[in-house]
Amino acid sequence: LSSVPVRDQTDRFNILMAVLNERLGRNAAAQTYWTRDGEASASYFIDLARFFFERADLKNAEVSLQRALENADSPSSLYNANYEMALLEMYGLNHPEASLEYFRNAESQLALVSQASVDVQGLHLGYAHALVNSHHSWEAIPEAQLAIESDPRSPVAYDLLGRAYLDTGNLPQARDAYARSIELYTQANMPVSGYTYWGLGQTY
Numbered sequence: 155l156s157s158v159p160v161r162d163q164t165d166r167f168n169i170l171m172a173v174l175n176e177r178l179g180r181n182a183a184a185q186t187y188w189t190r191d192g193e194a195s196a197s198y199f200i201d202l203a204r205f206f207f208e209r210a211d212l213k214n215a216e217v218s219l220q221r222a223l224e225n226a227d228s229p230s231s232l233y234n235a236n237y238e239m240a241l242l243e244m245y246g247l248n249h250p251e252a253s254l255e256y257f258r259n260a261e262s263q264l265a266l267v268s269q270a271s272v273d274v275q276g277l278h279l280g281y282a283h284a285l286v287n288s289h290h291s292w293e294a295i296p297e298a299q300l301a302i303e304s305d306p307r308s309p310v311a312y313d314l315l316g317r318a319y320l321d322t323g324n325l326p327q328a329r330d331a332y333a334r335s336i337e338l339y340t341q342a343n344m345p346v347s348g349y350t351y352w353g354l355g356q357t358y
Contacts, residue, residue, distance in 0.1 A: 196222040196231035200238055212246050229266035236260035237277060244280055250287035257281040275304035275311070282314045291321035309338035313350055320353055329357035 199222035206215040219242060222235040240256035243249045260277055282297035298315035301308060316331035332354035339346045 196226040196235050199225060200234055203238060203242070207242065207246065212242070215242055215246065229263045230268075230271070233260050233263035233267050233272060236263070237272075240284070241280060244284050244287075250284040253280075253284045254288060254290075257284055275301050275308065278304060279308075279311060279314065282311075282318065286314060286317055286321065289321075291318040294318040295322070307338055307342075309335045309342065309344065312338060313347075313353075316350070316353055320356055325357045329354065332357065 199218045203215040203218035203222065206212070206218060216239075219235060219239045222231070223239065226232040226235045236256045236259040240253045240260060243253035243256060257277065257280060261281065264272070264274065264277070278297050278301035282294045282301060285291065285294035285297060295315065295318045298311055298318055301311035302315065305311065312331045312335035316328045316335055319325075319328035319331055332350060335350055336346050336354065339350075
């Protein structure tokens with residue numbers, strides 16, 4: 155999850171009091187703390203999720219994002235709640251198959267939100283990664299290509315594209331994608347994964 159702090163000390167107090175009351179079985183009391191300025195908003199629950207994620211409390215992060223989805227009432231809040239849930243399922247909970255629905259929902263909101271306010275490349279990269287890891291590599295190819303359109307110098311995007319092509323038996327395309335990935339990793343002084351070299355080797 156992207157690292158954005160909860161708003162202030164009042165938020166932190168409310169979070170801790172809500173969790174404490176829920177663990178003591180005082181659900182009615184807890185509910186009064188699951189708000190910001192008296193309102194339960196998607197943005198507040200997303201902040202709660204980030205708070206929990208930074209403390210490796212993935213269960214409460216997931217619960218908070220479920221509440222964010224329930225309270226999302228605009229394209230922007232729907233995008234953010236689905237994107238954050240997709241990232242949590244994919245990278246926090248290691249559930250690539252479960253993340254697909256949320257990546258798909260987030261992508262469906264892209265045309266309705268300001269492109270400058272969202273991580274378009276991150277969405278396509280994450281979605282492509284989840285598709286490859288869920289054995290949907292044919293679908294991962296256009297997602298990786300969209301990530302490359304967003305940033306033509308992204309070695310990770312070419313790496314994912316190479317893997318998707320390799321999985322689908324498109325060896326010449328996989329070879330070109332892996333070679334470009336290695337070239338960009340090297341130019342950026344980034345380490346090249348052994349899996350990337352292994353993938354390239356499988357194309358010959």
